[in-house]
Amino acid sequence: MSATAGAPPRVVLVDDHGLFRSGVRAELGRQVEVVGEADDVAPAIEVIGRLVPDVVLLDVHLPGGGGQAVIAAVKRDHPEVRFLALSASDAPEDVIAVIRAGARGYVTKTISTADLADAIRRVADGDAVFSHRLAGFVLDAFAAAPSPEDVKPSFDPELDQLTSREREVLRLIAQGYTYKEIARELFISVKTVESHVSSVLRKLQLSSRHQLTRWAAERRLT
Amino acid sequence: MPSAGQGAGQGKPRWQLQGPAGNDGYVQEPSEPTWPPFRFHGGAGRRDWRADRDWQTRPDWPGRTRRWRHRGNGEPLRRDPEDRLAGGVAAGIAAWRGFSPTTVRIAFVVAALISQGWVVPIYLGGWLLIPAKDTEASIGSRARHDSRGIALAVGLASLLCVVLGLASVLNPWLINTYGWQQVISVAFLALVWRNAPDSEQAAMRRLVEPLESLGPGGTRASRGTVIRLSGALVLLGAGVIWLLTSHESIALLRPLAGLILVAAGIVLLLGPWWLRIARDLVLERQARARAEERADISARVHDSVLQTLALIQRRAGDPQQVVQLARAQERELRSWLFEGRTLGDGDATTFAEGIRQIQRDVEARHGVPVEIVTVGDCPLDNDLNALLAAAREATVNAAKWSGASVISLFAEVEPEQVEAAVRDRGKGFDPDAVPGDRKGLAESIHGRMTRHGGSVAVHSALGEGTKVTLTMPRTAAPAAPAGAAGGNRR
Numbered sequence: 001m002s003a004t005a006g007a008p009p010r011v012v013l014v015d016d017h018g019l020f021r022s023g024v025r026a027e028l029g030r031q032v033e034v035v036g037e038a039d040d041v042a043p044a045i046e047v048i049g050r051l052v053p054d055v056v057l058l059d060v061h062l063p064g065g066g067g068q069a070v071i072a073a074v075k076r077d078h079p080e081v082r083f084l085a086l087s088a089s090d091a092p093e094d095v096i097a098v099i100r101a102g103a104r105g106y107v108t109k110t111i112s113t114a115d116l117a118d119a120i121r122r123v124a125d126g127d128a129v130f131s132h133r134l135a136g137f138v139l140d141a142f143a144a145a146p147s148p149e150d151v152k153p154s155f156d157p158e159l160d161q162l163t164s165r166e167r168e169v170l171r172l173i174a175q176g177y178t179y180k181e182i183a184r185e186l187f188i189s190v191k192t193v194e195s196h197v198s199s200v201l202r203k204l205q206l207s208s209r210h211q212l213t214r215w216a217a218e219r220r221l222t
Numbered sequence: 223m224p225s226a227g228q229g230a231g232q233g234k235p236r237w238q239l240q241g242p243a244g245n246d247g248y249v250q251e252p253s254e255p256t257w258p259p260f261r262f263h264g265g266a267g268r269r270d271w272r273a274d275r276d277w278q279t280r281p282d283w284p285g286r287t288r289r290w291r292h293r294g295n296g297e298p299l300r301r302d303p304e305d306r307l308a309g310g311v312a313a314g315i316a317a318w319r320g321f322s323p324t325t326v327r328i329a330f331v332v333a334a335l336i337s338q339g340w341v342v343p344i345y346l347g348g349w350l351l352i353p354a355k356d357t358e359a360s361i362g363s364r365a366r367h368d369s370r371g372i373a374l375a376v377g378l379a380s381l382l383c384v385v386l387g388l389a390s391v392l393n394p395w396l397i398n399t400y401g402w403q404q405v406i407s408v409a410f411l412a413l414v415w416r417n418a419p420d421s422e423q424a425a426m427r428r429l430v431e432p433l434e435s436l437g438p439g440g441t442r443a444s445r446g447t448v449i450r451l452s453g454a455l456v457l458l459g460a461g462v463i464w465l466l467t468s469h470e471s472i473a474l475l476r477p478l479a480g481l482i483l484v485a486a487g488i489v490l491l492l493g494p495w496w497l498r499i500a501r502d503l504v505l506e507r508q509a510r511a512r513a514e515e516r517a518d519i520s521a522r523v524h525d526s527v528l529q530t531l532a533l534i535q536r537r538a539g540d541p542q543q544v545v546q547l548a549r550a551q552e553r554e555l556r557s558w559l560f561e562g563r564t565l566g567d568g569d570a571t572t573f574a575e576g577i578r579q580i581q582r583d584v585e586a587r588h589g590v591p592v593e594i595v596t597v598g599d600c601p602l603d604n605d606l607n608a609l610l611a612a613a614r615e616a617t618v619n620a621a622k623w624s625g626a627s628v629i630s631l632f633a634e635v636e637p638e639q640v641e642a643a644v645r646d647r648g649k650g651f652d653p654d655a656v657p658g659d660r661k662g663l664a665e666s667i668h669g670r671m672t673r674h675g676g677s678v679a680v681h682s683a684l685g686e687g688t689k690v691t692l693t694m695p696r697t698a699a700p701a702a703p704a705g706a707a708g709g710n711r712r
Contacts, residue, residue, distance in 0.1 A: 136595035174595040176630035
């Protein structure tokens with residue numbers, strides 16, 4: 001059910017602040033088609049199941065549980081629905097949790113309207129969207145060489161380490177580069193940049209790296 | 223937000239609120255630090271401090287490792303009504319000597335059993351004579367002027383004497399072993415009851431409340447209550463009769479059985495009430511914890527958010543300033559909410575902290591948002607201080623000259639090197655035709671970096687913004703690659 005080229009992606013907004021939803025709805029205007037809204041986990045699952053949108057714009061913090069709960073429930077019946085996490089918080093554990101639950105991207109609520117519309121379109125097309133913050137988190141999480149405790153039977157070096165090219169792409173995202181700028185900077189095509197980011201996303205979701213969970217907890221303390 | 227200072231600040235007003243207003247028995251002791259009973263900040267630190275203290279004052283006392291959260295303070299003995307079961311005497315002694323309150327309470331109960339109950343009047347005496355925490359005057363000092371209370375206490379005590387005297391006709395052993403303790407306890411209790419401050423009286427009233435409802439005029443007597451009451455009365459009656467008749471009997475086991483029956487009766491009678499008291503105590507402590515947390519949050523919101531909102535309203539005509547204020551407030555709130563960090567003005571000790579300081583300063587001084595991303599962290603040394611200074615210079619440059627609406631500052635600590643990249647999407651410049659003053663600044667960045675063995679790469683083009691990449695090899699790493707300059711740039 002991916003968006004056909006040209007047609008604006010169908011979007012469901014999930015956020016507990018009505019003002020924010022109407023703001024996003026008004027600003028996105030004709031760039032996307034907002035087909036539904038929900039303000040909590042249970043209504044969100046119902047609305048998404050009924051409308052089956054291309055993209056769900058999902059607040060990480062919902063009163064009835066985190067955004068992960070929505071993703072987990074919807075993924076079972078509608079694996080084709082894509083999620084873009086949206087949060088006011090930069091707390092790493094929130095972001096990592098929602099990404100690992102299956103969101104295709106994460107942006108902060110301070111994002112500009114044009115960038116948000118762009119991010120939605122990207123996610124609708126199956127690409128990944130990282131905010132500069134998230135890129136920093138990921139670099140941090142994958143920074144250290146795998147510790148001995150990480151090397152367990154399930155340890156997959158391919159999944160648990162970033163390639164140097166992926167690191168370069170993430171570094172540039174962390175510095176606020178757009179995909180187009182990254183492509184120019186690294187002399188590669190935008191498609192290649194996208195595929196690098198998607199691959200990082202996959203590793204982020206699938207890696208069994210202990211680091212990923214432990215690191216979020218550690219950061220909280222420093 | 224200095225954590226210890228604020229904790230102490232919160233402790234006092236709470237007590238002022240609870241004590242009767244204008245009562246001179248509630249003189250605050252400004253010199254005595256008051257700790258909130260629940261740890262919100264710096265709990266670990268406080269415990270360490272106490273442990274150190276114990277080491278010095280009583281170095282030969284074994285088993286000090288089992289200290290609880292109270293300090294063995296060098297302060298005068300005070301009752302601790304925050305942590306009380308009855309009068310807070312045990313908790314006070316525990317805090318005073320650095321034991322666990324539970325240990326002291328168990329010791330009290332054991333002592334009461336061994337001393338044939340003499341500990342009870344002693345405890346009540348302590349309740350009377352030891353001032354509550356944060357106060358100077360004890361209940362006893364006020365009771366001295368309460369002539370009606372004294373009369374009541376003497377009256378009750380003599381009444382009890384008469385009753386016991388009558389009872390001793392039936393069983394002389396009873397008055398001989400437990401009589402005087404009861405008489406003194408009743409007198410003390412009457413005095414405490416009449417003269418305790420309002421807060422303690424309220425607590426006591428709640429303890430006794432269920433007893434009142436047991437009386438004839440009690441509330442809805444459900445069937446369960448009736449059964450429970452009659453069961454308890456039967457057990458009590460049987461036990462008492464057994465006890466009273468025991469002295470005529472030779473069987474040694476009889477008094478024991480009587481005691482067990484009485485105990486069972488008491489448990490049946492008062493068990494639900496005890497449970498309720500225990501639950502109330504827990505609830506009360508939780509409520510207090512919540513209240514403190516709320517006070518903490520509202521203080522924070524008031525100090526920062528409300529102030530900023532007021533400022534914003536006043537300067538609504540100046541969008542630049544409004545953005546700056548909102549941005550600074552957002553940053554502060556974020557670091558408090560999500561990172562558990564408070565904005566100190568002290569010197570940074572780690573690289574990432576230094577980068578955050580650059581962000582704060584540049585945003586405050588030049589009003590341009592700085593988006594920072596830091597990867598990894600390490601302690602600062604001379605070289606990294608130079609790198610930070612250069613990064614600050616580059617960021618300030620970008621804020622001043624580029625005209626960009628946002629500056630990105632990226633810092634990554636790697637095993638062999640530390641990199642900082644300052645990037646803007648502003649005017650940019652032609653590096654070959656740099657105006658004199660700009661060149662001077664670039665020189666100062668460049669000079670700083672090279673003096674410490676680092677390197678600088680500047681990429682800029684008219685209309686495309688500027689990127690300054692600073693790279694510093696880490697001294698800890700042996701033989702850092704000299705050509706690592708701008709390593710991530712192709």
